Amino acid sequence: xxxxxxxxxxxxxxxKNPRNKGKCDGYTNDAKAHNPLCGDKVHIYLKLNKDKExxxxxxxxxxxxxxxxxASILTETVKGKDLSFLKxxxxxxxxxxxxxAKITINSLSEDQITTISSLSGVQxxxxxxxxxxxxxxxxLSAVEKK
Amino acid sequence: MIYLHIKGGGGMIxxxxxxxxxxxxxxxxxEAGTMQTAEVVAFAEALNFIEDIGIKKIASHENExxxxxxxxxxxxxxxxxxxxxxxxxxxLCFTLKxxxxxxxxTILDDxxxxxxxxxxxxxxxxxxxxxPATARASIGVYxxxxxxxxxxxxxxxxxxxxxx
Numbered sequence: 001x002x003x004x005x006x007x008x009x010x011x012x013x014x015x016k017n018p019r020n021k022g023k024c025d026g027y028t029n030d031a032k033a034h035n036p037l038c039g040d041k042v043h044i045y046l047k048l049n050k051d052k053e054x055x056x057x058x059x060x061x062x063x064x065x066x067x068x069x070x071a072s073i074l075t076e077t078v079k080g081k082d083l084s085f086l087k088x089x090x091x092x093x094x095x096x097x098x099x100x101a102k103i104t105i106n107s108l109s110e111d112q113i114t115t116i117s118s119l120s121g122v123q124x125x126x127x128x129x130x131x132x133x134x135x136x137x138x139x140l141s142a143v144e145k146k
Numbered sequence: 147m148i149y150l151h152i153k154g155g156g157g158m159i160x161x162x163x164x165x166x167x168x169x170x171x172x173x174x175x176x177e178a179g180t181m182q183t184a185e186v187v188a189f190a191e192a193l194n195f196i197e198d199i200g201i202k203k204i205a206s207h208e209n210e211x212x213x214x215x216x217x218x219x220x221x222x223x224x225x226x227x228x229x230x231x232x233x234x235x236x237x238l239c240f241t242l243k244x245x246x247x248x249x250x251x252t253i254l255d256d257x258x259x260x261x262x263x264x265x266x267x268x269x270x271x272x273x274x275x276x277x278p279a280t281a282r283a284s285i286g287v288y289x290x291x292x293x294x295x296x297x298x299x300x301x302x303x304x305x306x307x308x309x310x
Contacts, residue, residue, distance in 0.1 A: 003256045007249075007307050016244075038248055039265045039272070039279050062278045064246035065308075125252060 005121040006128070007065070010073075010114070015065030020075035024058035031142035033134050040067050040131060044138045052083045059135060066119070066128055071135035073115055077108070083143055089116075090136050096120050097133055155179035204287045208236035211285045215294040222298070224305060228280050236285040239266075242301065245308050247281040253307055257300035259283075259293075 027045035034041050040063035047056040057079055059071045074093075078086050088105055093116065095101040100123060103113050122132045151158060151169060155178025160168040169175040196204065215238050219225045228239040242250055247263035254261055261283045265272045272278065283297055 003253060003307065006252065012308060037264070039269070040248075041278075064248035066249070128248070128252060131248065 006125060008118045008121065010118040011065060011069040014069035014072040018059075018068050018072035020058040020072065020079070021060065022058050023060060024056045027056070027058075029142045029145060031138050031145055033138040033141075035130055035134060038063075038131075040064065040134060042067065042071055042135050042138050044071075044135065044142045046139070046142055048083075048143070054078055054081055054083070054086065057139075061135070064128075064131055066122060067131040067134060070119055070132045073119065074135050074139060077112060077116060078139070086139065086143065090140055093119075093136050094133060097123055097129060151175045151178065153178045199287065205236075207287055208285050208289075211289050211291060211294060212236045212238065214291050215283070215285065215297070218294055218298050219301070222301065225301065228275065228277075238283045238285070239280045240283075241277060241280055242304065245304060247279040249308070250281045250301070250304055253304040254281075254297070254300045257296070257303060259297050259300045261297075 024045050024047055026047050028048045029046045030044060032041070032043045040061070042059055042061035042063070045058050045060075046054055049055045057075050059075055061068065061071055077089060081089075085105075085107070089103075089108075092101070092103050092105055096103060096117070097120065100120070103116055108116075119132050122128045158170050158175045158178040160170050212234065216227065219227060219238065219240060224243040226241045226243070228241065241247065251261055251263035261281055263281050264279050266280070266282060272280070285293075
Protein backbone atom coordinates (compact mmCIF):
# COMPACT_ATOMS: atom_id res chain seq x y z
CA UNK A 1 0.00 0.00 0.00
CA UNK A 2 1.42 3.29 -1.10
CA UNK A 3 1.16 6.16 1.32
CA UNK A 4 0.17 8.36 -1.62
CA UNK A 5 -3.12 6.45 -1.82
CA UNK A 6 -3.93 7.56 1.70
CA UNK A 7 -2.76 11.14 1.34
CA UNK A 8 -4.23 11.90 -2.06
CA UNK A 9 -4.44 15.47 -3.30
CA UNK A 10 -8.20 15.54 -2.72
CA UNK A 11 -7.75 14.58 0.93
CA UNK A 12 -4.91 17.03 1.52
CA UNK A 13 -6.98 19.78 -0.08
CA UNK A 14 -10.07 19.05 2.05
CA UNK A 15 -7.85 18.64 5.13
CA LYS A 16 -6.19 22.03 4.65
CA ASN A 17 -9.31 23.86 3.47
CA PRO A 18 -12.29 22.06 4.98
CA ARG A 19 -15.65 23.00 3.43
CA ASN A 20 -18.65 23.95 5.58
CA LYS A 21 -16.59 24.45 8.71
CA GLY A 22 -18.29 26.27 11.59
CA LYS A 23 -21.78 26.36 13.04
CA CYS A 24 -24.49 26.81 10.41
CA ASP A 25 -27.29 29.30 11.08
CA GLY A 26 -30.59 27.96 12.39
CA TYR A 27 -29.52 24.35 12.76
CA THR A 28 -32.22 21.94 13.94
CA ASN A 29 -30.09 18.91 14.78
CA ASP A 30 -26.58 18.36 15.99
CA ALA A 31 -24.38 15.66 17.47
CA LYS A 32 -20.89 15.47 18.87
CA ALA A 33 -18.35 12.69 18.90
CA HIS A 34 -14.97 12.30 20.47
CA ASN A 35 -12.36 9.62 20.09
CA PRO A 36 -10.70 9.48 23.51
CA LEU A 37 -7.85 7.34 22.20
CA CYS A 38 -6.54 9.93 19.81
CA GLY A 39 -8.32 13.13 20.86
CA ASP A 40 -10.15 13.72 17.58
CA LYS A 41 -13.36 15.70 17.98
CA VAL A 42 -16.23 16.41 15.63
CA HIS A 43 -19.52 18.28 16.03
CA ILE A 44 -22.04 18.11 13.19
CA TYR A 45 -24.83 20.68 12.70
CA LEU A 46 -27.77 20.12 10.35
CA LYS A 47 -30.65 22.32 9.32
CA LEU A 48 -33.53 20.10 8.26
CA ASN A 49 -36.66 21.49 6.60
CA LYS A 50 -40.23 20.19 6.69
CA ASP A 51 -39.61 17.82 3.80
CA LYS A 52 -36.74 16.19 5.67
CA GLU A 53 -34.18 17.72 3.39
CA UNK A 54 -30.78 18.86 4.56
CA UNK A 55 -31.04 22.54 3.81
CA UNK A 56 -27.69 23.29 5.37
CA UNK A 57 -25.05 21.51 7.39
CA UNK A 58 -21.63 22.17 8.80
CA UNK A 59 -19.09 20.81 11.22
CA UNK A 60 -16.67 21.92 13.88
CA UNK A 61 -13.80 19.76 14.94
CA UNK A 62 -10.15 19.14 15.32
CA UNK A 63 -8.13 16.22 14.20
CA UNK A 64 -5.85 14.81 11.56
CA UNK A 65 -6.03 15.46 7.84
CA UNK A 66 -8.07 12.29 7.29
CA UNK A 67 -10.75 13.17 9.83
CA UNK A 68 -11.07 16.80 8.70
CA UNK A 69 -11.18 15.77 5.04
CA UNK A 70 -13.76 13.10 5.77
CA ALA A 71 -16.06 15.55 7.59
CA SER A 72 -15.58 18.12 4.84
CA ILE A 73 -16.38 15.62 2.06
CA LEU A 74 -19.42 14.39 3.99
CA THR A 75 -20.91 17.87 4.28
CA GLU A 76 -20.24 18.61 0.62
CA THR A 77 -21.88 15.34 -0.46
CA VAL A 78 -25.11 15.49 1.52
CA LYS A 79 -25.90 19.21 1.47
CA GLY A 80 -29.29 19.75 -0.20
CA LYS A 81 -30.13 16.04 -0.17
CA ASP A 82 -32.85 14.27 1.81
CA LEU A 83 -32.51 11.93 4.75
CA SER A 84 -32.99 8.74 2.76
CA PHE A 85 -30.02 9.79 0.63
CA LEU A 86 -27.99 10.46 3.76
CA LYS A 87 -28.73 6.99 5.10
CA UNK A 88 -27.92 5.30 1.81
CA UNK A 89 -24.66 7.17 1.23
CA UNK A 90 -23.65 6.50 4.83
CA UNK A 91 -24.17 2.77 4.31
CA UNK A 92 -22.27 2.88 1.04
CA UNK A 93 -19.45 4.84 2.62
CA UNK A 94 -19.01 2.49 5.58
CA UNK A 95 -19.25 -0.49 3.25
CA UNK A 96 -16.50 1.02 1.13
CA UNK A 97 -14.23 1.54 4.14
CA UNK A 98 -14.91 -1.84 5.72
CA UNK A 99 -15.46 -4.15 2.74
CA UNK A 100 -13.75 -2.32 -0.12
CA ALA A 101 -17.16 -2.02 -1.81
CA LYS A 102 -17.78 0.58 -4.48
CA ILE A 103 -20.09 3.56 -4.07
CA THR A 104 -23.26 2.52 -5.89
CA ILE A 105 -25.60 5.48 -5.46
CA ASN A 106 -26.47 6.67 -8.94
CA SER A 107 -27.58 10.17 -8.10
CA LEU A 108 -23.96 11.20 -7.57
CA SER A 109 -21.75 12.66 -10.26
CA GLU A 110 -18.55 10.91 -11.23
CA ASP A 111 -16.59 13.73 -9.60
CA GLN A 112 -18.44 13.25 -6.33
CA ILE A 113 -17.81 9.50 -6.41
CA THR A 114 -14.11 10.11 -7.04
CA THR A 115 -14.00 12.51 -4.10
CA ILE A 116 -15.69 10.10 -1.70
CA SER A 117 -13.62 7.17 -2.98
CA SER A 118 -10.42 9.07 -2.20
CA LEU A 119 -11.01 8.04 1.42
CA SER A 120 -11.04 4.32 0.61
CA GLY A 121 -7.25 4.17 1.13
CA VAL A 122 -7.74 4.07 4.92
CA GLN A 123 -8.85 0.44 4.80
CA UNK A 124 -5.15 -0.47 4.54
CA UNK A 125 -4.46 1.55 7.71
CA UNK A 126 -6.64 0.01 10.45
CA UNK A 127 -5.53 2.64 12.97
CA UNK A 128 -6.95 5.36 10.76
CA UNK A 129 -10.35 3.85 9.92
CA UNK A 130 -12.01 5.62 12.82
CA UNK A 131 -10.62 8.97 11.65
CA UNK A 132 -12.49 8.52 8.39
CA UNK A 133 -15.77 7.17 9.74
CA UNK A 134 -16.39 9.31 12.83
CA UNK A 135 -18.06 12.26 11.06
CA UNK A 136 -20.35 9.93 9.09
CA UNK A 137 -21.52 8.06 12.20
CA UNK A 138 -22.01 11.38 13.97
CA UNK A 139 -24.09 12.84 11.14
CA LEU A 140 -26.46 9.88 11.36
CA SER A 141 -26.84 10.20 15.11
CA ALA A 142 -27.60 13.90 14.67
CA VAL A 143 -30.62 13.12 12.48
CA GLU A 144 -31.75 10.24 14.64
CA LYS A 145 -31.70 12.46 17.72
CA LYS A 146 -34.97 14.23 18.40
CA MET B 147 -11.04 -11.20 57.54
CA ILE B 148 -11.54 -13.67 54.75
CA TYR B 149 -10.50 -12.43 51.34
CA LEU B 150 -12.39 -13.99 48.47
CA HIS B 151 -10.86 -14.81 45.14
CA ILE B 152 -12.14 -12.90 42.10
CA LYS B 153 -11.17 -15.44 39.49
CA GLY B 154 -11.68 -19.17 39.33
CA GLY B 155 -9.31 -21.55 37.61
CA GLY B 156 -6.91 -24.42 37.96
CA GLY B 157 -5.02 -24.84 41.21
CA MET B 158 -7.09 -22.61 43.48
CA ILE B 159 -9.49 -25.12 45.03
CA UNK B 160 -9.08 -27.42 48.00
CA UNK B 161 -12.15 -29.62 47.91
CA UNK B 162 -15.37 -29.43 45.88
CA UNK B 163 -18.54 -31.09 47.18
CA UNK B 164 -22.13 -30.79 45.97
CA UNK B 165 -23.05 -28.22 48.59
CA UNK B 166 -19.72 -26.85 49.70
CA UNK B 167 -16.42 -25.70 48.25
CA UNK B 168 -13.28 -25.00 50.15
CA UNK B 169 -10.56 -23.01 48.46
CA UNK B 170 -6.83 -23.30 48.70
CA UNK B 171 -4.99 -21.08 51.16
CA UNK B 172 -3.68 -17.71 50.13
CA UNK B 173 -1.70 -17.01 47.96
CA UNK B 174 -2.63 -20.04 45.90
CA UNK B 175 -6.32 -19.21 45.82
CA UNK B 176 -5.56 -15.86 44.21
CA GLU B 177 -3.44 -17.42 41.51
CA ALA B 178 -5.92 -19.41 39.46
CA GLY B 179 -4.82 -20.96 36.23
CA THR B 180 -1.42 -21.18 34.63
CA MET B 181 1.24 -18.91 36.09
CA GLN B 182 2.66 -16.28 33.79
CA THR B 183 5.83 -18.32 33.49
CA ALA B 184 7.02 -16.80 30.23
CA GLU B 185 6.59 -13.30 31.63
CA VAL B 186 8.42 -14.13 34.85
CA VAL B 187 11.36 -15.60 32.93
CA ALA B 188 11.38 -12.68 30.51
CA PHE B 189 11.31 -10.18 33.37
CA ALA B 190 14.39 -11.79 34.90
CA GLU B 191 16.12 -11.64 31.52
CA ALA B 192 15.18 -7.97 31.17
CA LEU B 193 16.72 -7.24 34.58
CA ASN B 194 19.88 -9.14 33.59
CA PHE B 195 20.07 -7.11 30.39
CA ILE B 196 19.89 -3.83 32.30
CA GLU B 197 22.39 -4.97 34.97
CA ASP B 198 24.88 -6.24 32.39
CA ILE B 199 25.08 -2.85 30.73
CA GLY B 200 24.51 -0.78 33.85
CA ILE B 201 21.66 1.64 34.36
CA LYS B 202 23.95 4.70 34.48
CA LYS B 203 25.53 3.75 31.19
CA ILE B 204 22.09 3.28 29.65
CA ALA B 205 20.93 6.68 30.90
CA SER B 206 24.03 8.44 29.61
CA HIS B 207 23.74 6.75 26.20
CA GLU B 208 20.07 7.72 25.93
CA ASN B 209 20.92 11.27 26.95
CA GLU B 210 23.64 11.56 24.34
CA UNK B 211 21.25 10.44 21.59
CA UNK B 212 18.57 12.73 22.99
CA UNK B 213 20.86 15.79 22.90
CA UNK B 214 21.86 14.92 19.34
CA UNK B 215 18.16 14.61 18.46
CA UNK B 216 17.22 17.94 20.06
CA UNK B 217 20.03 19.67 18.19
CA UNK B 218 19.10 18.04 14.90
CA UNK B 219 15.36 18.65 15.08
CA UNK B 220 15.84 22.26 16.21
CA UNK B 221 17.48 22.94 12.84
CA UNK B 222 14.13 22.29 11.15
CA UNK B 223 12.16 25.53 11.49
CA UNK B 224 8.81 23.79 11.10
CA UNK B 225 9.40 21.62 14.16
CA UNK B 226 8.33 22.88 17.56
CA UNK B 227 9.89 20.89 20.38
CA UNK B 228 7.56 20.72 23.37
CA UNK B 229 8.99 21.44 26.80
CA UNK B 230 12.50 22.45 27.78
CA UNK B 231 13.18 20.95 31.21
CA UNK B 232 16.69 20.96 32.68
CA UNK B 233 16.52 17.27 33.31
CA UNK B 234 14.75 15.50 30.53
CA UNK B 235 13.95 11.82 30.18
CA UNK B 236 14.80 10.31 26.84
CA UNK B 237 11.63 11.38 25.09
CA LEU B 238 11.27 13.97 22.41
CA CYS B 239 7.84 15.55 22.02
CA PHE B 240 7.19 17.77 19.05
CA THR B 241 4.65 19.27 16.72
CA LEU B 242 5.06 20.00 13.04
CA LYS B 243 3.62 23.09 11.44
CA UNK B 244 0.34 22.37 9.65
CA UNK B 245 0.46 18.60 10.10
CA UNK B 246 -1.51 16.74 12.76
CA UNK B 247 0.55 14.30 14.87
CA UNK B 248 -1.54 11.33 13.70
CA UNK B 249 -0.68 12.08 10.13
CA UNK B 250 2.98 12.44 11.13
CA UNK B 251 2.91 9.02 12.84
CA THR B 252 1.37 7.27 9.83
CA ILE B 253 3.84 8.80 7.39
CA LEU B 254 6.86 8.17 9.64
CA ASP B 255 5.72 4.57 10.10
CA ASP B 256 5.87 4.12 6.34
CA UNK B 257 9.56 5.11 6.55
CA UNK B 258 10.18 2.58 9.31
CA UNK B 259 10.21 5.14 12.13
CA UNK B 260 7.83 4.25 14.97
CA UNK B 261 6.64 7.14 17.13
CA UNK B 262 3.57 7.74 19.23
CA UNK B 263 0.97 10.41 18.51
CA UNK B 264 -1.91 11.77 20.53
CA UNK B 265 -2.35 13.24 23.99
CA UNK B 266 -0.33 10.44 25.65
CA UNK B 267 -2.91 10.06 28.45
CA UNK B 268 -2.17 13.67 29.37
CA UNK B 269 -5.14 15.69 28.17
CA UNK B 270 -4.86 18.38 30.85
CA UNK B 271 -1.32 19.32 29.85
CA UNK B 272 -2.29 19.42 26.18
CA UNK B 273 -5.22 21.73 27.05
CA UNK B 274 -2.81 23.97 28.94
CA UNK B 275 -0.40 24.02 26.00
CA UNK B 276 -3.32 24.73 23.66
CA UNK B 277 -2.53 21.91 21.27
CA PRO B 278 -4.74 18.90 20.50
CA ALA B 279 -1.92 16.39 20.28
CA THR B 280 1.83 15.93 20.01
CA ALA B 281 4.16 13.51 18.28
CA ARG B 282 6.59 11.70 20.56
CA ALA B 283 9.79 9.85 19.77
CA SER B 284 11.20 7.73 22.59
CA ILE B 285 14.88 6.89 22.70
CA GLY B 286 16.01 3.55 24.07
CA VAL B 287 19.35 1.93 24.71
CA TYR B 288 19.12 0.26 21.29
CA UNK B 289 18.89 3.57 19.38
CA UNK B 290 21.83 5.42 17.88
CA UNK B 291 22.51 8.69 16.07
CA UNK B 292 21.67 7.06 12.76
CA UNK B 293 18.12 6.50 14.03
CA UNK B 294 17.84 10.21 14.77
CA UNK B 295 19.01 10.97 11.22
CA UNK B 296 16.29 8.63 9.96
CA UNK B 297 13.71 10.38 12.14
CA UNK B 298 14.81 13.76 10.84
CA UNK B 299 14.67 12.58 7.20
CA UNK B 300 11.27 10.98 7.73
CA UNK B 301 9.93 14.26 9.13
CA UNK B 302 11.20 16.06 6.03
CA UNK B 303 9.49 13.44 3.88
CA UNK B 304 6.30 14.03 5.85
CA UNK B 305 6.51 17.73 5.03
CA UNK B 306 6.95 16.81 1.36
CA UNK B 307 3.82 14.62 1.36
CA UNK B 308 1.81 17.54 2.73
CA UNK B 309 3.26 20.05 0.31
CA UNK B 310 1.62 18.35 -2.70
